[in-house]
Amino acid sequence: MNEGVEERMAEVIDGNRIAREVRAEVRAQAIELKEKRGITPGLAVILVGEDAASKIYVGRKEKAAAEAGFLSREFRLPADTAEDRLREIVAGLNASPEIHGILVQLPLPKHINPDVVIETIDPRKDVDGFHPVNIGGLFTGRPGHRACTPLGVIELLDRTGIPIEGKEAVIVGRSNIVGKPLALMLLNRHATVTVCHTRTRDLAAVARRADILVAAAGRAEMVRGDMVKDEAVVIDVGINRRADGKLVGDVAFAEAAAKASYITPVPGGVGPMTIAMLLRNTLEAASSSGGG
Secondary structure, rough: HHHHHHHHHHEEOOOHHHHHHHHHHHHHHHHHHHHHHHOOOOOEEEEEEOOOHHHHHHHHHHHHHOOOEEEEEEEEEEEOOOHHHHHHHHHHHOOOOOEEEEEEOOOOOOOOOHHHHHHHOOOHOOOOOOOHHHHHHHHHOOOOOOHHHHHHHHHHHHHHHOOOOEEEEEOOOOOOHHHHHHHHHHOOOEEEEEEEEEOOOOHHHHHOOEEEEOOOOOOOOOOOHHHOOOEEEEEEEEOEEOOOOEEEEEHHHHHHHHOOOOOOOOOOOOOHHHHHHHHHHHHHHHHHHOOO
16 A cells, blocks of 8 residues: 555655756846946845844845855845935945846834835836735736745746646745735746645645645645545645644655645745746846846
8 A cells, every 4th residue: 555655746846956947947047138238236134123034034145146146135124224224225225237137135123014114116116016016917917026925836836837727726825925926927838726724725626626736825734635636736825833743744744644645744845946947037127127
């Protein structure tokens, strides 16, 4: 019986490997951009406060930008920084010809309205893809920067050779950062998309319809094996730390892998793709700019 289970185990999608491929391509293209047009892609990252997770993320983004040959600028501001001061810094970066991408690390301290700050960023430099202009562009199919994590999900599917067109996709989670933009990206690729949430009736039955099942709800191992259709593709966007310290996703990995055709692990699945797509967005912003 164990042999039968092993035969059914899903192929694990290696997000670390695919992210390395994307980052190597970005680096090569950045070198070419500098040689041909004298433009070095510039990324500015702003961190307000001392949030431990945010500090780790910012460090990783800085390192990745440097490895890609980018100009990397970092602004670490105290937690009591005024909203107007933060907007002044963003406005200065908007005007800087050497900066092509601006990223304000979220979450921000409670006295700062993140929507106001994001709307201050020039949409052409909004490499996080959160500005209303870029969200609107995604909704209407116009060019613009796309949110990095859902864009990374699409890249994983494409590079693994998993077709999207005509497939039934179910997303568990409706956040503005992942669930909603991913739904639009999949819809734009001709999938039939259902977005589930806390008020979805019989979530398991809806999930079992999915050819492509995406878990992005932020609840540890909530997607169980009985929610996965045979041979479905399972993409786990979640990252949670259990009481025993182990990092797990929103999917019960072993249960789902016994039924799925492909599955992403946690860690090492979707996570590495977010920074890879941030670098690509910054490269594209630099490529479409007027000069260095």
